[in-house]
Amino acid sequence: MPRPPRPLPAPLTWGPFTVSEARGHGVSESRLRAKDLSAPFRGVRAPGRLDSVIELCTAYAARMPESQYFSHLTAAQLWGFPLPRALEEPLPVHVSAVAPAREPRMKGVVGHRGVSGAGIRLLLGLPVLAPAETWLQLAPFLGIDDLIAAGDRLFKWRDHLVTRDELDEALQRMTQQAGIRKARAALREVRQNSNSPRETKLRLQALRAGFPEPELNGEISLPNRKRTWGDLVYRKWGTLMEFDGEQHRTKLRQWNRDVDRLNDLVEAGWLNTRVRKDSQDHLERLDRNLRRRGWRPGLR
Incomplete structure (x- = not known):
């Protein structure tokens, strides 16, 4: 033995x-x-x-010189950007080096030249490219809708990573960044206060179908001085559209709260389009609810 x-x-x-x-x-x-x-x-x-991106970055940091920092897809994972599953692999680790230092070259690492004047933050004790610059670096890796969803993460409801000024400054510094045109196009559709990639995709579906711009996670007053928040709120027409998550069916306490909330919304006069993971007719239902309240195509 x-x-x-x-x-x-x-x-x-x-x-x-x-x-x-x-x-x-x-x-x-x-x-x-x-x-x-x-x-x-x-x-x-x-x-x-070591399996997670944090564990692997901590391991690489043990030998990391001061001229290097985590960037690209690795920085995106550390900041919590939503990524397609195929891009969520913890290896290889993406590392950038500040000139005149050369980018690292070794197994398990993708080396990059550092961005001139880039902001570096300490995150979980690790040197990581600032979130605005990280989002811009995602443009070559993501399709336009996934890039918009990642951009919404910058301004997530109750958890903003940046200000709009910080993002504009990063755009000015990184005019030569690969995919900058795609990033500018995506930025025109990025909104504040989205709470998840599913909400982003739902908003984009509705807008592209010709529906008005919704208020994201807007506060709604309910009877008895209660208040709640809706995923996509069409306040002018007393209508909202929301995801029906798994917890609504699998957790009794959550289910009871949800039933009470829905009853309160009905009592307050709101029409609610519920969207399941496999819903196919939610836009038709939204159309009917909005029209009941006087909306017609072309009205904003």
Whole structure:
């Protein structure tokens, strides 16, 4: 029966470390090759397996010089931008280097030249490209609707990452960025206070079908001094459109609250178009509800 590996020195047990650090603590080469350690990047070891983008970035940061920072798809994942599933893989890690330093080249890393004057933020203790510049870097990777959904994340309801001025300044700095025309086109359709990519896609569907611009997560007054918020609110016509999430059916407490809320909306005179994951007729229902309140195509 093989012997278990010798315990690591205490300072190396809390997370990723460099090979040179381990040697400084007297750790042997054979111990660094033991199966209880992973080697996510050249010159780095970590206790156990690393699977998430945060774990991998923390591992790379153990050997990261001050001239480098996380960017592109990696920065987007760290900031919580919605991405297509195919782009959510934690590897490779995207890293940019500030001139005159050269971009990194090693297995598991995609190196880039840094953006001149780019803002770098500390996020979870990691140097990460600022969210406005990160969004602009997504343009070559995403289709226009996914780019709009990512742009809405910048101004998410109750969780804005940037101000409009910060985004405009990033646009001025990054005029040579690949996909800048697509980013400018997407920006014209980015809105404040969306709460999810599904809301973004629903809004785009409705607008492209000729319906008026909705208010996103607008506050609605209910009887007995209650208040709630609607996903897409057409206040002028007393109509809203909302997603019916899984929790409405699987959690009894949530279901009860939702029934009470719907009754309150009806009592307050609102018409509500509920949208399920597999809904096909929600735009027809929205059309009927809006027309009941006097809307006609062309009215805004």
